[in-house]
Amino acid sequence: MPTVEKPVPAEISRVNAHDVRVAWRDGHESVYAARELRLACPCALCLEETSGRKLLDPATVAAEVHPTAVNLVGRYAVNFTFSDGHATGIYTFEYLRGLSSAPAPAGITPRSTMAEVLAKYPGAKGALFRRYHVGGCSSCGYEPTDTLENVMKSHNVLDVQEVIRHIEQSEESNRKIQIAPRELRALLDGPKPPRLLDVRTPEEWEIARLPEARLVDDALGREIMEEWPKDAAIVLYCHVGERSLDAASYLIGHGFSNVHSLAGGIEAWSQDVDPTVPRY
DSSP: OOOOOOOEEEEEEEEESSHHHHHHHHOOOOEEEEHHHHHTTTTTTTTTTTTBBBBGGGGSOTOOOOOEEEEEEETTEEEEETTTTTOOOEOOOOOOOOHSSSSSOOOOOTOOHHHHHHOOOOOOOHHHHOOOOOOSGGGGGEEESSHHHHHTTTTOOOHEEEEEEEEHHHHHHHHEEEEEEHHHHHHSSSSOOOOOEEESHEEEEHHOOTTTTEEEOOHHOOOOOOOOSSTOOEEEEEEESSSHHHHHHHHHTTOOOOOOTTTTTHHHHHTOOTTTTTOO
C-alpha cells in the first residue's frame, strides 16, 4: 500500500498581531484565528483524554486571547503560549492540520455576544465605531456578554442584519488593504519603496520605530492631503495594526488609491522581520 505523507509545516508565521498562518510542505496553507486555536487546545486541562469531552468553557476565554510565543516540539508538534498564560497544549502536526479542515464557525447573529462578534471579526470594533459611534467611550461602550442586538438597540439602531452586513464587508475591506511584515520588507528593499507613515504617538515613536518611516503630525497630515499624489504608494503602521487600519481607511475615503496598513503593526514587524526593534 502507498504510504501517506504526514503533514509537516514549512513555515509558521503571523497573519496579524493575533492570528497564525501555517504553510505546509505539500503546498497547503492554513490560517488559524487566535481564539479558535486557544479553544481547540488538546491538553488535559482543556480536553478529557478518555472521552474527548471539552472541559474548557468558551465563556472563560477572552475575545482578544492570542499566542505570544510559538515553539516547535521535536519534529512532530507545536506548542503555543497564549496571552492568558495557558501554555500546556501540544498540537501535533496532524491535529493542527485537521483543525484547518474543520468547518468554519457559523456567522454571527443578532443574539451573538460582543465577545463572539469580536472573536470572529476582529475589525468589528472599528467598524461599529466608525458608522454607529458604538464603543468609542464609556457612555457608548458595551460588555463582552452583551448581545449585538441589545447593544445596537441601546443606540437606536434597529436593523441589526444591516449592521452584520456592515461588519462583514468592513472585515473583507480590512483584509484587502493589509500587508504582511515580510511583504513590506521586500517592497522597502525594492526599486520603488512605498512611503512609510507611523501613526502612533510621539512617545511610542521614541520607544521603537522603523528607520524608513515618518511620524505623522498635523503638518505632515496637511502635506499628505494637499500635496501628495492620490496614487502614491503609502503604507501606514501603528503598534498592533488597529489605528493604522483606521488611518488607511481614512485616506482611501479621501481618494488615495494605493494605501496599505501593516498587519500586526510594529509588534508583528519585530517578531517576523527584525527582532532588534524593541517591543512594548
